Amino acid sequence: MPDLTDAPVGRRGPVAELRAFFRASLLSPVGSPLPEPCGQRLRRRVVVALTVLVGALALGGALAIRPGDPLFYGAAAGVAGLWGAGALASGPLRLGRGRTRSGAASRGVLQGLILGAMLLTLFLAGAFVIARIPVLRAPVDEILDHARLGSVWVVAVITVVNGIAEELFFRGAVYAAFGPRWDLVGSTALYTASTLFSGVPLLTFAAACLGLLTAAQRRVTGGVAGPIAAHLTWSLGMLFLLGPVLTLGG
Template sequence: MTERNRSDSPGREPVRRGPVAEVRAFFDAALLQPTERNYDETPAQRLRRLIVVAATVVLGTIALGLALAIPPGDPRFYLASLGVAGVWIVGALVSGPLHLGRGRTRAGTTSRGVLQGFILGAMLLAVFLAGAFVIARIPLLRTPVEQLLDHVRHGSLGLVALVTVVGGIAEELFFRGAVFAAFSRRFNLVGSTVSYAASTLFSGVPLLTFAAACLGLLTAAQRRVTGGVAGPITSHLTWSLGMLLLLGPVLDLGG
């Protein structure tokens, strides 16, 4: 038997890759190689989704701006934030079918993309925390971030964490579920990312809009690969809960 035939035998050991090749294989599987699926919609379904999405974006953007305008420590903030999440969830469900999706692993099998989502969310978190260490030394940028953190400092961390989880799931259901599906394949990644970033404009915090653009681009790439929201939800929650718990200490350390 030749060397080539032995390497093709069913009982062969898996090919071992170096660290660089492993990282490349991970990103290819998690962000670049879409799985096969058929989620085609009729023109009537697409039109309905577009109408619902447009109306929901307007309502949700206004609601988010009003929620963030509530003074820190005011109990109304929690109810208002859950109300914003409710707008996203209703819009997502009314717009049409949603899918959990399936991603391709670096080994060639398929999964929901949850582990990939966790790893990608943690990577994005690390980048933002490193950036926060720099921002801590720039008062013009640090002040609006501190104002957002006041909702944690003057309120209940448990309630804020709950709102963060519910809001993160709601945003992914709507923006990576409904909004992504409302755009054509040519524009769905950019369109859903821009829509998500635009929804934060009334917050008055430019860095929040920047964060939404970065997170939106990452999760939209996952949505394009997996065809669903399971991976994006995991990335979003990993990043947002990490920022909730670690951003304040990092700012204090950097300052």
């Protein structure tokens, strides 16, 4: 039986189009990973280990600051600086190259935007349930209070900078440090672990979901451009839409 995802674009049904999109954006690597010298891999691992430890503690400290306190802005920017510095210190980073479902070359940015929007939709749907469970909603409201009680636009800028820095580090440096066998699982696990000191279980769950999605993009494209697009779409959408959805759900 022929694979309908190989049919020309425009002749596929909606299900086949969706399958072709996921295969192109998450499942079929564009090329083989470029090997790195042992010395470069060791350097990445040392830098990654130190940066994850310090960054996780710094993230927990930033989220512990009282909402509305201007110190939060500097602390959050400092966390982004740690991720970015760790990424650059680890060695070369790549933007990557993707392939559309029709076979055309791309950077994977549009695919990242679509995937980020899909993940955002799932999380907003789940927010309607969380809104009715006080023990789950309270920690989320505390995080959102940094935007509600402060400047939402400053928080938005920090969200963008931090999102880019996290992708450069976790899908750039960390992913490359693990090597081909454990790169996807290892980078996702460390990204998830970096949120443990936040004390917010749902933030850790979100990191696991977002980390797995962007790591799959990294495996397909070999770079960070697509993951950055997905991360920013999801994180900015959560910043501006999660609060209203929780209000509606409650």
